[in-house]
Amino acid sequence: MLLYGLKRLLHVIPVAFGVSIVCFMLIHIAPGDPLAAILPSDASAELQAQMRSFYGLDRPLIVQYGLWIWRALHGDLGVSIATGRSVSGEIAAASVNSIILAIAATLIGFTLGSFLGFLAGVFRGGLVDRLASGISMLGVSVPHYWLGMVLVIVFSVHLGWLPAMGGGPGGSDGRAVGWDYIRYLVLPAITMSVIPMGIIARTIRSLVADILSQDFTQALAAKGLMTRQILRHVIRNAAPTAISVMGLQLGYLLGGSILIETVFSWPGTGFLLNGAIFTRDLPVLQGTILVLAMFFVLVNLIVDVVQGTIDPRIQRS
Incomplete structure (x- = not known):
């Protein structure tokens, strides 16, 4: 297991390096001058040159990338042009809130999606299957930003049950986690969970239906195993793929x-x-794009290792 984890970690290194190059280049090929946000329109050429030198924008791209990635490896992502604050500090505070929101949405989506998908797979072809499949299709199809505005209108404006926006009394530092913080978390978490719920439900429905049609499940039934025992085998066989989909989401x-x-x-x-x-x-x-990309790479690494732990066949392959 340790050897498998080390191999997956070695695969991550070139991926992370390539992602850092893409993150750096995408920003620089975009149109516009980044100093236009802080310099007046009548700024002198001398002042513009000083600002470009201060932010390192007067150096060749390869030098800028080398200095940027070296500082990033040491936790320094530079200084914000707009606010003058540390980029690492701003991203660290914002990342706490994003991670909490993403985990909450994933848990909601995975729980509901697994339940609907499992029911649809077990009762495939029936009314329960059509109802669960319809809900999952609706979840994938509805634009989540539109759903968010609808939830705000219903639960914040008309009913007044939940706050419409903001991050709670803790503001952007994410440290005051309590009921007041959770009240602000409910609506965005539900909104974000809809698409993962639909994707996971459709995936698990296909997995369960396929596993139940295989020979080994029919052999288990012929040996006299109870339904719940057979379903336990179905869940174990569907778990690696379900976890992979959850990690991607x-x-x-x-x-x-x-x-x-x-x-x-x-x-x-x-x-x-x-x-x-x-x-x-x-x-x-x-800095934000790099951190988000590294989050995605790290989540995929964790999912690969967890999959290998659950299903030893993955390690052997």
Whole structure:
């Protein structure tokens, strides 16, 4: 098991290196001048040159990348052009909120999706199958930002049960985690969980239906095993694929929550990234995208190791 984990870790290193290059280059090929957000329109050429030298924008791209990745490896992602604050500090505070939101949404989506998918697979072809499949299809099809606005109108505006936006009394530091914080978390977590719920439900439905049609399950029934014992074998065979899908969805939610966080003004990395895009804040853009990409790579590594632990056949392959 240890050898398998080390092999997967070695595979991650070149992937992480390639991701860092893509993150760096995507920002620099985008149009616009990042200093336009802080310099007046009539700034002198001398002042512009000083600012470019201060932020290292006057150096060749290869030198800029080398210095950036070296500082990033030491936890220094630069200084925000728009606010003058440490990029690492801003991302660290926002990452706590994004991780909590993504985990909450994944747990909700995985629980509901597994339940619906399992029911649809066991009772395939019947009314329960059609109902569960319809709910999962609706979850995949509904735009989540639209759903977020509908939930705000219903539960915040009309009913007044939950707050419409914000991150709770702890603000953006994410340290005041309690019931007040959870109240702000409910609506964005439910909104983000809809798409993973639909994907997981459809995946598990196909897995369960396929496993139940295989010869070994029919042999178990012929030997006289009870239904719950047979279903236990079905769950064990479906678990590796289900965990893989859940891990991918968690990675997507960590990196793709910008719309939801903007709708609910949730102080996470997506909200931070949205603000950096409008202000053309290159250090924040680069640092946030790099951190989100590394989160995705790390989640995939963990999923690979967990899969290998559950199913030894993966290690042998």
